[in-house]
Amino acid sequence: MKAPYENLATPYTKLNGGSCALLVIDTQNDYGDTKGAYPMPDLAHVIPVICGVIDLFRGAELPIVHVVRLYKEDGSNVDPCRRWQLEKGELRAVIPGTWGSQLVASTNPTGAELDAEALLAGEMQELTPREYVLYKPRFSAFHATSLEDFLSARGLDSVVIIGITFPNCVLAAQLSATDRDYRVGLVPDACTQVNDEGLLAMQNKGVQLMTVDDLRELLSRM
Template identity: 45%
Template sequence: MVHGGPETTVVSGPDYTTPNWAASALVVVDLQRDFLDGGAAAVPGTSAVVPRVAALTAAFRAAGRPIAHIVRLYRPGGSDVDLPRRRHIEQGGRVVAPGSDGAQIPAEVLPAPVSLDSERLLAGREQTVGAREVVLFKPRWSAFHRTRLEDWLRDQGCDTVVVAGCNLPNCPRATLFDASERDFRAVLVVDAVSQTSPERLADLERIGVRLADTGTVRRALSVPAR
């Protein structure tokens, strides 16, 4: 039996999109101080989601599940920057500059106070901040672009990616599309990401991304694996 409209064709059979919570990882995208209220490049609504992202990271830690914090780092005067911001950074603009307070991850979402090791991250290596919890640097929109994220997730035994963080139209969206292209089951935590809209959420559902809220994810993680 076939269901669906012109955009998709869904055939009865194996289910490849339902989250596998026992093999899930949380990916927090671009949650850095410069993107919060009052920051150098504030994204409306991002400060408001920090408490829910903190609740998610706490739940994943309690469940023993992996967490990856994905960050941007723009060297003032450098050009390895996404195109919309490249001129500003080349001219010395300071947004999430390595070593700056604005580049740091809000303390609420981390297991303990930590400063980013910018040189390590810019060299393409992960920074461990807790048990099964790392920070990775990405130079463009997607958390998978020029990063070790896919290998790290595979090493952790994950087949499901749960995404939260900053500015859905840009980096979370690109990350979800790339997760799907790599055959990861994908979940967006809609109340733990900024800049959502019905149209953006509908587009993600059309490629098989499951939408959930923070409470639903926390309850799912608390159910023992069979």
């Protein structure tokens, strides 16, 4: 699916640029760096776009939440669909404290390492006054996390979602956000493994598909 996108843009689905947060999903070295354990195939294109979107939100002084996975070596916090592989040694990714678990360097505003202990305990790690890291124990950024409280406390009713990977954690975040009546935007060029069927399904749920230029225009009207 190519831009310009024909979105279901209604008074209830249009993004509010001034009350919008950016959710950056799983941009960690094991997935988002070619030297990682499980690098995505389209990183050369996607990572620079992710960085461009992050820069737009930084420039607009809007909240950014880097949502991450951390798999304990004993597998105790791993999804049932992956736990057996980890226990057998067939899966080793985003282990707390490893290079692979860290944010991709070009997305990290300070270069700070993740505070795995605090994140696994459910705390958000502040990187800057407007940029945070949040650990999610499952596919959705909203499942068993403080994300909804974070957004509500700041009066935010809109989220833009980007990151890794579109069919899994990006989709899960979108569905959870939509179920909570957030206005949802997505930048397809800033997501890995995008497919047209998935984009169409999102549009049918009111998600606003956007180019980087679309997003820049939205934020410029704040």
